[in-house]
Amino acid sequence: MEWINQAxxxxxxxxxxxxxxxxxxxxxxxxxxxxxxxxxxxxxxxDLTDRLQQAAPEHNAPLYAAFGLRLTYDHSKRAVTVESRPESVRTRRAGGECPRGDLNPHAR
Structure with a gap:
């Protein structure tokens, strides 16, 4: 009967x-x-942005890498496109990229 009481x-x-x-x-x-x-x-x-602009690029590289920043300069438009894929987001996906590839190629 003890097992019944325990259950x-x-x-x-x-x-x-x-x-x-x-x-x-x-x-x-x-x-x-x-x-x-x-x-x-x-x-x-x-203030932080001012300090980043004054710092040597090699000192900023680890910070930019952590933010997953990728800057692309278009000389003809004189414009920079900035993309950010923070490490916390990239590690949630296998391989860090969308498994189906770029789903919006015309937006480049």
């Missing part, structure tokens, strides 16, 4: 865990930043 106690404990999990608030989903929040971040980083 009932285990069942009751599991039921308490289920009830507690259902009663717990759902984790908040990350929301996109608003324009005002982005502007504040940029303003707060203003």
């Amino acid at each position: 009932a106690a285990a069942r009751d404990a599991a039921q308490r865990q289920i009830t507690a999990a259902q009663a717990a608030p759902a984790p908040k989903a990350a929301r996109p930043l608003t324009e005002e929040e982005i502007a504040k971040v940029i303003k707060d980083l203003g």
